[in-house]
Amino acid sequence: MNILIQNNISLKRFNTLRLDSTCDYAITPLNIQGVIEAIQLTQDKRRVILGNGSNVLLTQEHYDDSTAFILMHRLDDLDIQDNEIVVEAGRTLHDLAWFTMDNEVEGYAFCEDIPGTVGGALLMNAGQWEYTISQYVNWVEVVHCDDARLERIYPQEGFFGYRHSGFNTMNAIIVRSGLSITHGNYNDIFEKSCTTNVNVI
Ligand SMILES: Cc1cc2nc3c(=O)[nH]c(=O)nc-3n(C[C@H](O)[C@H](O)[C@H](O)COP(=O)(O)OP(=O)(O)OC[C@H]3O[C@@H](n4cnc5c(N)ncnc54)[C@H](O)[C@@H]3O)c2cc1C
Missing domain, CATH: 3.30.43.10 (Uridine Diphospho-n-acetylenolpyruvylglucosamine Reductase, domain 2)
Known part of the structure; x- marks a missing residue:
């Protein structure tokens, strides 16, 4: 099914x-x-x-x-394959942040409290502080709405802008992405996640 x-x-x-x-x-x-x-x-x-x-x-x-x-919420596979993160579009940014920390991958702490999915984030190049999702993108797969064709796109310079991407004008559904990996140290990443996303109440 x-x-x-x-x-x-x-x-x-x-x-x-x-x-x-x-x-x-x-x-x-x-x-x-x-x-x-x-x-x-x-x-x-x-x-x-x-x-x-x-x-x-x-x-x-x-x-x-x-x-x-x-x-899109059930399209949610998330894995490490051949030294890159392979994540489906319906997975939440929150899950992506904690998955990367568990796997000692640096750089994704900014995703932790943005309420969205990877697909939604890629469409509008979500981010916060000095980070955006586009900084980590190796490739993105889409299914075109006119002919249901699956295509892997390797975004070139200019494809992403501030809260904007080439997907905005593409009649397609984002389904999966390969994201880059920089290895780090669990405790350092944990500390960054907790100090940058702290809620003062
Ligand atoms: C409280 C709050 C805080 C926020 N903070 C931030 C922030 O710090 N930084 C930031 O950048 N944004 C922020 N946002 C905005 C929002 O979280 C992001 O835009 C997020 O990336 C949207 O993802 P989504 O999955 O919720 O998209 P949706 O709201 O579901 O969809 C948004 C658009 O993307 C399209 N879309 C969604 N998934 C796909 C797909 N797989 N393929 C093709 N099109 C798709 C939808 O059709 C729609 O046009 C915030 C929003 C809220 C409510």
């Missing part, structure tokens, strides 16, 4: 503002083949891709089945 299709559901838990919009048609891909199938099934519909839903505003109370919501 590659996809889960749901009808008439609340989108409340898929947006951080907890807006209780409902929709007639939602697809949850369970893997990259599922994204391809989701695109093939929705050629006649307007598509809305939701990662963590922290940068979207649902303006309608109800979306009829002319709109298909594609919910």
Whole structure:
């Protein structure tokens, strides 16, 4: 099974503002083949891709089945392969930060408290302080919405800008990325995560 299709559901838990919009048609891909199938099934519909839903505003109370919501949260594999992090688009930045720390990889502490998924972060080149996700990108895989073709992109200079990327003008769904690894020391990384993300209450 590659996809889960749901009808008439609340989108409340898929947006951080907890807006209780409902929709007639939602697809949850369970893997990259599922994204391809989701695109093939929705050629006649307007598509809305939701990662963590922290940068979207649902303006309608109800979306009829002319709109298909594609919910990315189950596309969430995260691993180290051939000395790079390979992460699927629906994995949260929070998980990425703690995974890198557990594996003594430096540089990802800035992701810890940005409420988003890797896909959403790549689309808008999320970041904080002097760091952005684009600094770590080796490649990104997308599935094109017009022909459901999977493509691996190696972003060149100028592809990413401030809270912007070439994906903004690409009619495609981001599915997976290879991110670079710089090895560090667990205690140093832990200290950085805790001191930079401290909440003063
Ligand atoms: C409290 C708060 C704090 C924040 N702090 C920061 C911060 O410090 N730095 C920062 O950069 N941002 C910040 N943001 C903004 C937000 O967290 C980021 O933009 C985040 O990267 C969005 O990811 P998401 O998964 O929530 O995207 P969503 O909100 O789900 O989607 C945003 C856009 O990306 C598209 N999209 C999502 N996933 C995919 C995909 N796989 N393929 C193609 N398109 C996709 C959606 O269709 C939509 O257009 C903050 C937001 C909030 C609410």
